[in-house]
Amino acid sequence: MEPKLSSDLLRGHTETIVLAILLHTDRYGFEIYNTILERTNEQYELKETTLYSSYKRLEKDGCITSYWGDETQGARRKYYHITDKGRALYRQNRLDWQFTQTILSDLLKEEI
Amino acid sequence: MNTQQHIDGLFSAYEETAALLDFKEELKSNLDDRIGSLMKKGLTETAAFAKAIEELGNISVLADEISQKKRQEVFEHMYMKVSHYMTPKRVALYVLCGLVLGFGVVAALLSWFYSGDINSPLGTLLVFGTLALAGFLFLGLTQETAANEAMSWKRALWYTAAFAVFLFGLIVFVMTYFYFSAGSDPRRLPEAVATLIPFILPSLALGAFLLLTEKDRSKPWVVAQRNEFRQRELERFANPVQAERFGLVCGALWIAALAAFILLTITVGIKFSWLAFAAAIVAQLLVQANFASGKR
Numbered sequence: 001m002e003p004k005l006s007s008d009l010l011r012g013h014t015e016t017i018v019l020a021i022l023l024h025t026d027r028y029g030f031e032i033y034n035t036i037l038e039r040t041n042e043q044y045e046l047k048e049t050t051l052y053s054s055y056k057r058l059e060k061d062g063c064i065t066s067y068w069g070d071e072t073q074g075a076r077r078k079y080y081h082i083t084d085k086g087r088a089l090y091r092q093n094r095l096d097w098q099f100t101q102t103i104l105s106d107l108l109k110e111e112i
Numbered sequence: 113m114n115t116q117q118h119i120d121g122l123f124s125a126y127e128e129t130a131a132l133l134d135f136k137e138e139l140k141s142n143l144d145d146r147i148g149s150l151m152k153k154g155l156t157e158t159a160a161f162a163k164a165i166e167e168l169g170n171i172s173v174l175a176d177e178i179s180q181k182k183r184q185e186v187f188e189h190m191y192m193k194v195s196h197y198m199t200p201k202r203v204a205l206y207v208l209c210g211l212v213l214g215f216g217v218v219a220a221l222l223s224w225f226y227s228g229d230i231n232s233p234l235g236t237l238l239v240f241g242t243l244a245l246a247g248f249l250f251l252g253l254t255q256e257t258a259a260n261e262a263m264s265w266k267r268a269l270w271y272t273a274a275f276a277v278f279l280f281g282l283i284v285f286v287m288t289y290f291y292f293s294a295g296s297d298p299r300r301l302p303e304a305v306a307t308l309i310p311f312i313l314p315s316l317a318l319g320a321f322l323l324l325t326e327k328d329r330s331k332p333w334v335v336a337q338r339n340e341f342r343q344r345e346l347e348r349f350a351n352p353v354q355a356e357r358f359g360l361v362c363g364a365l366w367i368a369a370l371a372a373f374i375l376l377t378i379t380v381g382i383k384f385s386w387l388a389f390a391a392a393i394v395a396q397l398l399v400q401a402n403f404a405s406g407k408r
Contacts, residue, residue: 029141030145030149034149047167047169049169049170052174053174056178075137075140076137077138077141
């Protein structure tokens with residue numbers, strides 16, 4: 001049997017994924033989308049709308065900020081920048097996930 | 113394929129707010145980048161475009177979030193205008209009635225100039241005026257507006273018939289009166305009055321019946337607003353303390369006005385003293401407005 005990626009499970013963590021990608025540099029929409037595709041070997045059927053929704057939500061909650069880049073040629077790009085609040089949320093969500101993961105693994109273990 | 117065109121198409125139903133314009137620009141630059149990267153991987157432009165659009169997903173939820181408030185305003189604005197309820201057919205009919213009326217008036221004036229007889233313009237109006245005004249009434253009654261639902265066309269037809277017969281009877285009454293008085297015949301009013309029986313009386317009866325059995329055709333929001341207004345009025349004046357205060361203020365006002373009137377009559381005379389009452393009426397209105405506005 002081939003393992004398949006559960007897109008539904010990933011979708012629940014979209015915001016944390018976005019925050020993780022923004023941890024070290026500011027990025028714009030296409031970069032974020034591309035990064036996710038590359039890291040999941042293009043197996044994650046992510047809709048861009050889902051990403052845009054999470055940008056809006058994160059921005060409203062003050063976890064990220066956005067600004068227009070000053071591209072000298074071509075279209076302007078909108079960059080996202082993680083805030084301290086966003087970093088804190090990222091750490092918390094990551095802890096939560098690690099904790100949940102151990103419990104889930106335990107729950108899914110075969111009874112011996 | 114043009115991404116700008118596609119994005120504009122996606123949002124054509126939404127009002128262009130600053131937030132939406134901002135989002136559209138962001139969307140376009142990302143979409144173009146994505147198409148570029150897909151083409152580098154060997155896809156044709158059409159295929160890359162199709163794939164990028166497919167990856168976008170359902171944008172309407174997001175557009176609702178960004179633009180909902182504005183859309184609400186547009187919605188209300190649109191539905192408050194009468195022009196929203198006008199179909200080309202109705203417009204044509206309104207114009208047609210206007211034309212018939214205009215033609216009737218001009219023809220009546222001309223026939224009056226040439227014949228000099230009052231009955232010839234009346235006869236013209238009898239036909240064209242009645243027809244046009246009845247048409248306007250029918251259109252008006254069956255017209256849906258922001259505040260009212262349209263009347264059913266059957267009921268509107270009854271109204272129109274009653275109105276047309278009434279108007280017809282009215283003109284016939286006047287014509288009969290002039291017809292008999294033109295000749296030197298002494299009898300004139302009785303014949304005219306007799307014409308009331310077949311036309312005016314039945315149409316009045318029908319009209320009264322229709323008016324008395326009329327239903328409220330107000331739209332739900334109008335009814336809601338009316339009830340709210342009534343409720344507020346009730347609260348304001350059902351409050352005994354408020355009512356007492358209102359009574360006291362009004363009483364004091366009019367006693368003062370009367371005193372001023374007497375005093376002024378004695379000192380400067382009746383010519384100016386009546387102004388005291390005029391001032392009192394203004395003051396009364398101000399008091400009323402004051403009580404009606406603030407909730408205290």
